[in-house]
Amino acid sequence: MPELPEVETVRKGLETLVVGKTIKDVTILWARIIEAPDAELFALKLVGQRLEKMERRGKYLIFKFTDYDMISHLRMEGKYETHSTDDKRDKHTHVIFKFTDGTELRYLDVRKFGRMVLVEKDQGKNYKGILTLGPEPVATEFKLGAFRDGLKKHHKAIKPLLLDQRLVTGLGNIYVDEALWEAKIHPEQPADSLKSKETERLYHAIIDVLGRAVEAGGTTIRSYLNALGEAGTFQISLNVYGQTNQPCPRCGTPIKKIKVAQRGTHFCPKCQKLKGMS
Known part of the structure; x- marks a missing residue:
C-alpha cells in the first residue's frame, strides 16, 4: 500500500505534470471507484475545470480544481499515469481525465480498491476520512x-x-x-x-x-x-x-x-x- 512518502511523491509528480491543465472530458470505466457524487455527475462536473494545485493530507491526494476539490485515496495499488490520447490503455485503467491539450491522466488500480470523491471548493480537508487524521509527521505540526x-x-x-x-x-x-x-x-x-x-x-x-x-x-x-x-x-x-x-x-x-x-x-x-x- 502506498504510504505517506509514496503519496507525497505522487503529489509532487502530478504537480509537475498536470497542474494548470483543463479537463475536456472524463471517462469512468469502473464506477465503484467514484464514491460521490454518482459517476455520471462526477464526470459532468469536472468538464471545463482547471487543475490549480495538488495537495496531500496523510495518505489522501487532494486535487484542487477551479470549483471543486477531488479527494483520491490510492488504497492498496492505485496509481496515476500521464499519457497522450493515442497511447494504448492498460487493462487496469479505470478513470481517464482527458485534458484540452490532448494529454490524459489515467488512474490504474489492479485491485480496484481506490476511491475518489468530489466535494465543493476548499472542502477537501473536511472530508470524513481526513477529519479523523492526526497531525502530519513534521515537527511544526507533530508535537x-x-x-x-x-x-x-x-x-x-x-x-x-x-x-x-x-x-x-x-x-x-x-x-x-x-x-x-x-x-x-x-x-x-x-x-x-x-x-x-x-x-x-x-x-x-x-x-x-x-x-x-x-x-x-x-x-x-x-x-x-x-x-x-x-x-x-x-x-x-x-x-x-x-x-x-x-x-x-x-x-x-x-x-x-x-x-x-x-x-x-x-x-x-x-x-x-x-x-x-x-
Missing part, C-alpha cells in the same frame, strides 16, 4: 507533548496504534516497523507502558524515517511507481522491513517476522525487547 499524552491513553500494542492514523498520520506497515526499530521498541509493547525517553526516541524516529523516505521518493516493494513512472529508492535503506533472517544492522541478531494485529511485522528480538510483560 512531542501531545504524542506522549496520546500514548498514555492507550494500553493497546504500539504498532496497531500507530497504524490507525489518529496520533500521527502517514505511517503504514513499512514505516512503523522501521520507526520502532530505530527507537528500539518492540511492536507489541503496550503504548501506555513506554517511558518518557522511549516516547521521545519514537517521536524523533517517526519524523526521521518518514522524512528520509520522502527524500528517497518512497519505497518500491511491489508495483509502486510515482507519477513520473519512477520507482522509489528507500528500500535500499530498510533496516528490518522485509529483512527476515538477515542480520540486524545494529547488533547482528537475525531479524524476526511475526504477526501483530494481522500484519506482517519485522523486528530485532535483541534490540527491541518486550518489557514488563509476564
